[in-house]
Amino acid sequence: MAATTIQAGKSLTKPEGRKLAAMVAASIGATAGGAAFLALSAGPAEALPAFARQTGQPCASCHTALPELTPFGRRFKIGGYSLQGGDWQGPPLAGFYQGGFTNTKAAQDVPPAPGLHTNNNITSQQASVFIAGHLIGNVGSFIQFTGDPVWGTFGLDSSDIRYTDTSKLFGQDMIWGIDVNNSPTVEDPWNTTPQFGWPQISSTIAPAFGPPLTRIEGGYATNVGGAGVYGFWDDMLYGALIAYKGLSISQLYAINAPNTQVLGGPATSDAVTNVAPYWRLALEPHWGQHYLMVGTFGMYGQIAPGRQYGIGTDNYLDVGFDSQYQYDGDQYIVTVKLTDIMEWQKLNASYFEQHASNLSNTLNSFKANATFVWDHTYSLAFGYFNVAGSGDCYLYGSGNNKNCTPIEINSYNNSYISSPNGNGLILDLAYIPFAHGAPGPYDYKTWNARIGLQFTSYLHLYGGTNNFDGSFLGGTHNASGNNSVFAYAWVVF
Secondary structure, X not given: XXXXXXXXXXXXXXXXXXXXXXXXXXXXXXXXXXXXXXXOOOOOOOOOHHHHHHHOOOHHHHEOOOOOEOHHHHHHHHOOOXXXXXXXXXXXXXXXXXXXXXXXXXXXXXXXXXXOOOOOEEEEEEEEEEEEEEEEOXXXXXXXXEEEOOOOEEEEOOOEEEEEEEEEEOOEEEEEEEEEEXXXXXXOOOOOOHHHOOOOOOOOOOOOOOOOOXXXXXXXXXXXXXXXXXXXXXXXXXXXXXXEEEOOHXXXXXXXXXXXXXXXXXXXOOEEOOOXXXXXXXXXXXXXXXXXXXXXXXXXXXXXXXXXXXXXXXXXXXXXXXXXXXEEOOOEEEEEEEEEEEEEEEEHHHHHOOOOOOOEEEEEEEEEEEEEEEOOOEEEEEEEEEEEEOOXXXXXXXXXXXXXXXXXXXXXXXXXXOOOOEEEEEEEEEEOOOOOOOOOOOOOOOOEEEEEEEEEEEEEEOOEOOOOOOOOOOHHHOHHHHOEEEEEEEEEO
């Protein structure tokens, strides 16, 4: 399906425009003051029947295999979730449920969560409700509240609210908008940036050991809110500039962030101390059914680790480069994505507290994956990931190495050679039965589903293959011991 430029809602009269502009300005002011959202580390979801009810379009119009976006889906998101055309007149409400079975090659040392086993666990890993779609005038939303049955928590998840409109620039059509969100990259229309990057669903209880991530791949998503502007010019050039600010302890508790509760509560979470800028630039020329995107994004943040103030900050500069090719055919769709994120760390606070043995480090995260979807129903996807960076005794070292023992053992103190390096492969097979319409009295405007099987193989972890932490315990202390099979069901309604 060839993409069309989606207008950002009907034109407003001047009184309506002033009223909505005031609403947006108030939202931005509240965000700048800290009354913003908090994102979770749970997997994202965009493929909601609420959008189908609003637009009158089947899920297959916007998604290759939910939740990955087609060209039409990207433009629907850029247009502020405001395109209409359906017969639904009710509120823009939706929900989903994710459950699954996880098997790891080796049993974990201890159960991954209370009430679970060391291996072969069936879990209800996520249930969410949404306010998603057109709200009023040119304002649309994707607001998600998520419960985690494994940990017994509930709170506000990745969300954004946007005001959009259209104009002309240099004689060409342009969609522009103001976005308020809680998690860097949640507003991005491509599936190459972290928040909606592939795989969009994975087990929440495996692996026991995994490589560290760059800060922008999740480190901000639990404690910031931001507001900014974006534009999409000539159906080809996209840019965004958003400023983020950290949330206070009281704000984090008020919105009941599940992952900060699990990790010890907001009082021990990292705090963003500056106004952290995020930028995005992407070019997507297209010819017929072929779409090629090349882009860059990045963020700079100053962090007080564990909310310890007065000892300086850890400063992170993340710069990402991404590319995507998509063939948007009528019978099948092929999508190939590349993402490389380079991070420069200046660890003033962590070095002072002896939680890092180097004052400066680097970390690089690379991902490449390809997806083939037949008739929006059968999906085959394969991906490779690689993490590499500076060796650091206190950050990544193992207590089993007497020459390099971390001051404090935590989840990233795992390498006998003090290395963060790791890589692996992921294979995902999925069946999406209702992309075109559900059976009986139901249809795509009522519910949808994705049923899949995912295989993850770790080639290296923390600079090694076997006994990477020097413990000689075997099992998941070997890279391959963390290999997993995840069978899942994802139902949206």
